[in-house]
Each structure stands twice: as C-alpha cells, then as structure tokens.
Amino acid sequence: MNTIIRDTDLGQIKGLELDDNTVQFRGIRYATARRFAYPEPVTSFDGIYDATRFGYACPQFRTYDPEDQKDPAPFYYKEFREGAEFTYDEDCLFLNIYAPKDAKKVPVIIYIHGGAFLGGCGNENHMDGTAYARKGIIFVSINYRLGVLGFLCDRKLTKESGHSGNYGLYDQLEAIKWVHDHIENFGGDKSNITLFGQSAGAMSIQQHCFSPLTKPYIQKVYMASGAGIGKEFAGVSPVEDSYDYFERLTSLLGDDPEDWRQIPVKELIEKFQSVIDRDLMSHCCPHIDGLIIPKDPAQSLEDKDYADVPYLLSTNSEDMAPQFLHQMSKDFCNTVNRNGGRAYYFYFSRKLPGDDKGAFHSAELWYTIGSIRKCWRPMTQEDFDLSDKLVDMICEFANTGAISYSSFDTPMASFEIHP
Numbered sequence: 001m002n003t004i005i006r007d008t009d010l011g012q013i014k015g016l017e018l019d020d021n022t023v024q025f026r027g028i029r030y031a032t033a034r035r036f037a038y039p040e041p042v043t044s045f046d047g048i049y050d051a052t053r054f055g056y057a058c059p060q061f062r063t064y065d066p067e068d069q070k071d072p073a074p075f076y077y078k079e080f081r082e083g084a085e086f087t088y089d090e091d092c093l094f095l096n097i098y099a100p101k102d103a104k105k106v107p108v109i110i111y112i113h114g115g116a117f118l119g120g121c122g123n124e125n126h127m128d129g130t131a132y133a134r135k136g137i138i139f140v141s142i143n144y145r146l147g148v149l150g151f152l153c154d155r156k157l158t159k160e161s162g163h164s165g166n167y168g169l170y171d172q173l174e175a176i177k178w179v180h181d182h183i184e185n186f187g188g189d190k191s192n193i194t195l196f197g198q199s200a201g202a203m204s205i206q207q208h209c210f211s212p213l214t215k216p217y218i219q220k221v222y223m224a225s226g227a228g229i230g231k232e233f234a235g236v237s238p239v240e241d242s243y244d245y246f247e248r249l250t251s252l253l254g255d256d257p258e259d260w261r262q263i264p265v266k267e268l269i270e271k272f273q274s275v276i277d278r279d280l281m282s283h284c285c286p287h288i289d290g291l292i293i294p295k296d297p298a299q300s301l302e303d304k305d306y307a308d309v310p311y312l313l314s315t316n317s318e319d320m321a322p323q324f325l326h327q328m329s330k331d332f333c334n335t336v337n338r339n340g341g342r343a344y345y346f347y348f349s350r351k352l353p354g355d356d357k358g359a360f361h362s363a364e365l366w367y368t369i370g371s372i373r374k375c376w377r378p379m380t381q382e383d384f385d386l387s388d389k390l391v392d393m394i395c396e397f398a399n400t401g402a403i404s405y406s407s408f409d410t411p412m413a414s415f416e417i418h419p
Contacts, residue, residue, distance in 0.1 A: 003052060008185035011045035016052055017101065022133035025097040025186070026123070027055030030142070030178040031171065032093060035149065035261045036157055038167065039093060039174040055094025056087050057121035058146045059265050061273060063088040076362070080124045082376070090149065090265055095175055096122055098129030098139040103187025107194065107398040108138045110179055111369070112172055114199025114226065114362065117285050118147045131370025131387075135395050138188045140179055144171035148272040149265075151284045152246050153239040156257055163289045165239045170292060172204055173214055180217045194220040194398045198365060199320070202226030204286065206332075207236065208307075210300040211292050215307045220401050222312040222394060224368065225319050225361055228328025229298050233321050236297050239287040246283065248275045301332070304339055310401035311336055311343040312394070314368075317351075318358035344403050346393075350386060353378050368394060 004017045006025070015025035028051050031039035057063075067077035100106060109132060113120045122141035129139025144150065150168030157164035180190045195218050197205040202223035208214035209221060252271050253260040260268075276284075286293060300306060313329040315322065326347070333343035348364040354377035357363070366372045367387040372379055397403055 005048065006185065008182065010043065010049075010182060010185075012048045013045070013051050014048050015097075018130075020130070020134060021101045022130055023097075023099050023101050023186075024130075025051040025099075027051055027053050027094045027096065029055065030093055030095050031174040032091070033145070033167070033171070035090060036152060036154075036164070036167070036257055038161065038170050041174055041178060051097075054096060054123040055143060056089035056092045057123075057143055058092040058149060059088045059090060059269060060115075060119045060146050061269065062119060064266055064269060075357075078376070079362070080126050080365075082125075084123075084125050086121060086123075090145075092121075092143050092145065093171055093174070094122075095140055095142040095178070096129075097183075097186055098133040099186050099188070100133050100136055100138070103136070103138060105184075105189040106136050106138055106187055107192045108140065108179060108183050108188040108190070109194045109196050109394075109398055110176060111139065111141045112144075112195065112197035112201035112204050113141065114197070114201045115146065116281065117151060117168065117200045117203075118280075120146070120200075125374055126365045126369055126371045128371040128374060129369065131391050132395065135391065137395055137398055138183065138186060140175075140183075142172065142175040144168045144175070147284060148246075148249065148268065151286070152249070153242040153283075153287060154246055154250055154257075155243050156250075158239070160257055163239070163291055165242070165287045166289055166292055169204060169207065169286050172208070173211075173292065176208070176214060176217050192219050192398070193217060194222060196222045196224075196394070197226070198224040198362065199226045200285075207286050207293050207297065209309075210294070210297055210306050212294060213292050218307055218309060220310050220312075220398060221307065222314075222397065223329075224314045224364060225316060225325055227313045228325075228330075228332040229301050230324050230328045233324040233328065235282070236286055236288055236293060237282070239289050242283040242287060245279065301335060306336075308341065310397065311341070312345075312397050312403070313343065314346045314348055314364065316359040316361060316363055317347065317349040318360050318363075320361040342401065344397075350383070353380065353383070364390075367391075 002017045033039040132139040145168040153165035195205045203226040315325045333345045336343035351358045366375045370391040372387040
C-alpha cells in the first residue's frame with residue numbers, strides 16, 4: 001500500500017493506492033455544521049488534505065457505553081464492528097471513496113448506512129467498497145448526523161432557521177451534491193449516480209426519491225430492507241408532531257438553542273437517553289418539513305411525484321418486521337412498473353453459517369457490498385459465489401439500470417421482476 005496525491009478542484013488530496021489497482025480516499029470532509037443547524041458544503045482545502053484515515057463518526061449511544069465491554073456483546077457489534085476502531089465527534093461529515101486506480105467516467109454508487117437513525121457510520125467492517133472498485137465502479141460511503149443531533153425538531157429552532165429537524169437527511173443531501181460536483185476528480189461519472197442504502201439508509205433514500213432537492217442528482221436507486229410506504233412501519237409525520245416529544249429534552253438543556261449548543265455532547269446524549277421511550281422511532285427520524293420532504297410520502301407516491309429512475313429493492317427472509325417490509329417493497333415496485341417505470345425486487349434467504357439467526361436484518365450486506373471475506377462467519381464457496389453474483393447484479397444495475405434475469409438463478413436470493 002502506497003500513498004498518492006490527487007489534484008482536484010478542491011485542492012490536493014492524499015490517499016492510498018492498493019496492490020489490486022484500486023485507490024482509497026478516506027475521511028474526506030464534505031461539509032461542516034454547527035449543532036442543530038444545516039450543513040454548509042466544503043469547497044476547498046488548504047495544503048494537502050490527508051485522506052488516509054477514516055473520519056469521525058457521529059456521537060451515539062455506543063460512544064459512551066462501549067459495546068466491547070458488554071457481556072454478552074450486542075449482536076451487531078459482533079457481526080459488523082468487532083475489532084474495528086472508531087473515533088467520535090460532532091464534526092462528523094466525512095465520506096470515503098473506493099475507486100479503480102485509473103477510473104475514467106465510471107458509474108458511482110453512494111452508500112447510506114443504516115442503524116435506526118441512531119447509530120452506525122460509513123466505515124464499519126462490512127462497508128468496504130473494494131469489490132466495486134475492482135469491477136470498475138466507484139463506491140462512496142458517508143457519515144451523517146444521528147439521533148438527537150440529526151433529527152431533533154423544535155419550535156425555537158424552526159423560528160431560528162425557518163424549519164427544523166432532518167439534519168441528518170440534509171447531511172446526506174450535501175454528500176450527494178458533493179459527489180455530483182467533485183467525483184469527476186476521482187474518475188467518476190456525475191451523470192450516473194446510484195444511491196444504495198439499507199434499513200434507515202433505505203428509508204432515507206425513499207425520502208430522497210420524493211424530494212425535489214435530491215432528484216436532480218440521482219440516476220438509479222437500490223433500497224434494501226426499508227423501502228416503500230407503510231403506516232405500520234417507517235411512517236413519516238410532520239415535524240410539528242414531534243415538537244412536544246423533544247421539548248422533554250430541550251427543557252433540560254436551557255432557555256434557547258444557543259444554550260443547547262453549549263451542553264457537552266456526552267451530557268446531551270445522556271439527557272436524551274434519559275427521556276426517550278418506546279415512541280422514539282416515531283420521532284427520531286425523517287419528518288415532513290415542506291422542503292426536503294415536501295408532503296406526505298403516500299401522497300407523493302399517489303401523485304407519481306418520485307424520481308423517474310430504475311429501482312432495485314430487496315428484503316430478507318428473517319428481516320425486521322418482515323410482514324410489513326416484504327409487502328411495502330413489492331407494492332412500491334408494482335406501483336413504479338404500473339406507471340411505466342422499471343423496478344426489480346429480490347428476496348435474500350441464505351441462512352448465514354455460524355449461528356441460527358438465518359437471513360437476519362442486514363445479513364445480505366456482506367454479500368451485496370462484496371466484503372464477505374472480512375466476515376467472521378465460516379463462509380463456504382457457495383457463499384462466495386452468491387456474493388459475486390449479487391455484486392455483479394448490482395454492477396449491471398449501476399451500469400445500465402437493468403438486470404438480466406437469466407443470469408440470476410440461485411435459490412438463496414430469489415429474483416423477481418414485478419409487472
């Protein structure tokens with residue numbers, strides 16, 4: 001592994017050149033933001049920007065309650081984070097680029113991670129985009145604000161800025177715009193961007209597909225285990241509906257937003273944790289704000305007011321809330337296709353070796369991101385072959401917007417075209 005210097009329109013950026021003819025630029029700052037304010041894009045760097053280390057992750061519950069000290073360790077810690085090192089800071093708006101060494105106008109995938117809008121970051125063990133770089137596609141993973149830092153809604157903040165909440169969603173938008181504006185420096189084609197997200201990442205992308213602010217920047221979409229419109233799962237409500245919920249927190253922080261910004265982040269998150277209840281997921285999430293989410297997503301779908309791009313969706317056999325997720329995804333595909341668009345769906349049913357959890361929520365990520373050789377599980381050749389097939393399928397989709405059904409014949413991930 002060697003370091004390289006890339007000349008860009010933002011300035012010089014130092015990255016890593018690997019032995020497999022791929023390059024990585026880690027921890028590129030795409031925006032800055034003060035607490036409870038919207039992001040501002042980064043347009044230049046002073047000196048040589050060091051992109052050889054991953055950037056800060058957003059502070060979250062696990063920051064102050066280390067998972068490696070729990071017995072037993074949380075399931076997803078063992079699955080995706082064990083052995084990895086993370087640093088946390090509110091200054092967390094960074095992205096990572098995995099690219100072919102000599103890329104020239106190649107397709108681009110932007111990956112938005114899941115984590116219930118409360119946790120995660122763009123450099124967990126499975127989020128290694130090297131498999132795509134080896135196949136001639138640029139893979140970008142991003143960090144964005146989470147939890148109270150990413151989704152607090154408040155009357156006083158609305159009065160201050162004209163709207164509040166959705167800070168994490170605006171971070172994602174700023175990253176998408178940054179990639180569109182600057183990815184040609186790394187050999188990418190800004191007119192061929194695929195959004196790829198799972199769980200909360202897919203839920204985020206579903207909103208971007210309805211957003212007039214995002215639609216100009218995307219050409220294809222893959223949403224895993226979180227797409228579609230449903231009242232029972234992943235509902236989206238107006239910001240006003242969450243004002244009172246978050247006031248239980250802000251009343252503990254001081255009189256006005258400037259007071260709230262002075263509270264140490266650890267104390268902020270601890271106070272947030274002390275007031276949350278089972279309704280958390282209905283509030284700490286994207287909201288209709290009249291701007292990035294202009295109206296009820298169900299109405300947007302009925303009005304055919306979604307991005308006119310090819311769609312790929314998937315769910316898992318032992319997914320989270322499978323009775324809702326499967327049907328939501330199929331219904332969205334059916335709607336797109338009935339309206340003259342193109343939408344595909346596949347059902348991942350490989351029961352992963354190593355335990356009895358089956359094809360659990362997020363299980364497909366080792367396969368679809370192509371990082372399976374980093375997994376702790378006793379994978380077989382059958383697993384490696386399945387991963388290669390899924391990565392090839394997603395590459396075909398990113399290149400052409402279509403999928404060859406005849407090339408996909410494994411029973412462990414059944415594939416459907418919904419008419």
